[in-house]
Amino acid sequence: MTRSQQIVALLDEYARRRRAAQQEQQQRIRLAAERDPMIAQLQERIAGRFPRQARLILADPGRSAAIAGQLKEDTLKDLAAITGRLAGLGLPPDYLDIRYTCDKCQDTGYIGEERARFCPCFEAELARAQWGSRVREAHSFEAFDPSIFPGEAQRQRTERARALCERYAQEFPSGSHPFLLLTGNTGLGKTFLLDAIANRVQQRGHPALRLTAFQMLSGMRAFHLSETVEDASLSQMISCPLLLIDDLGTEPMLRNITVEYLFLLLSERAGRHTVIATNLSLPQIGERYGERIVSRLVDTVSSQVIGLTGEDLRIRRCT
Numbered sequence: 001m002t003r004s005q006q007i008v009a010l011l012d013e014y015a016r017r018r019r020a021a022q023q024e025q026q027q028r029i030r031l032a033a034e035r036d037p038m039i040a041q042l043q044e045r046i047a048g049r050f051p052r053q054a055r056l057i058l059a060d061p062g063r064s065a066a067i068a069g070q071l072k073e074d075t076l077k078d079l080a081a082i083t084g085r086l087a088g089l090g091l092p093p094d095y096l097d098i099r100y101t102c103d104k105c106q107d108t109g110y111i112g113e114e115r116a117r118f119c120p121c122f123e124a125e126l127a128r129a130q131w132g133s134r135v136r137e138a139h140s141f142e143a144f145d146p147s148i149f150p151g152e153a154q155r156q157r158t159e160r161a162r163a164l165c166e167r168y169a170q171e172f173p174s175g176s177h178p179f180l181l182l183t184g185n186t187g188l189g190k191t192f193l194l195d196a197i198a199n200r201v202q203q204r205g206h207p208a209l210r211l212t213a214f215q216m217l218s219g220m221r222a223f224h225l226s227e228t229v230e231d232a233s234l235s236q237m238i239s240c241p242l243l244l245i246d247d248l249g250t251e252p253m254l255r256n257i258t259v260e261y262l263f264l265l266l267s268e269r270a271g272r273h274t275v276i277a278t279n280l281s282l283p284q285i286g287e288r289y290g291e292r293i294v295s296r297l298v299d300t301v302s303s304q305v306i307g308l309t310g311e312d313l314r315i316r317r318c319t
């Protein structure tokens, strides 16, 4: 799905949520009225007062302020009476209020007078939907076929890479090496193995956040530029039990963002399961991001590196 298709789908979901909130409110109103019919009468009186007062104001515009003041006073009195009757039934004062999932946007997904901006809740759900959709379900350990690689030696090494990745996914959230770096050229199965880990961990009931490096950077950039601290993308990246980043090295280098936030992310995720796939070699990672990022990535205590390089598929553990 493209971003705009996802927005349309999510707005549908929000409309459904809003209807459900309204129906659920109507249900509570019915229940309360069954137990105390006076509550329904007070509500009808409040509802009927508005059109009556509006007609009075239209008939006599000079008295509009006085009429509006009276309307407010009468309405507050009736609302207080309703609250008192709810208390008599053992119900809280807000029992008849509509309950939205998000009070800020009232489940419209928009905020602001012009509905010009998406609510942070909507942005966060959209990001989740976009991120979540990228894991290819067909990429499973069962479907991974080392026999497609040329040469017996390479097939065996590929099979070993598959076994290491499967063990990583199977042992999650334990396992002694939470950082896993998959390096090597395109076409050797890095993305396949990364997706297979994400799928297996999710099947085992754990949340996994799978991003391309470009999406990772978009989240960091959004956080960096947002005036509020409500942008959820960075905190999701930091706190998600399993984070998988594909294609590290293909994202743009933004000054004050790419290197700084990557270092922050890797530091904050120390000890948490993190899988990174990249076409870059370790020296190339050092050139691009600096040595302190390399040392975060290939920490001798918590990292393992699986190198898939061309005809010569190497597998080594850093320990």
Ligand SMILES: [Zn+2]
Residues within 6 Å of the ligand: 102, 103, 104, 105, 106, 107, 109, 110, 119, 120, 121, 122
């Ligand atoms: Zn909202």
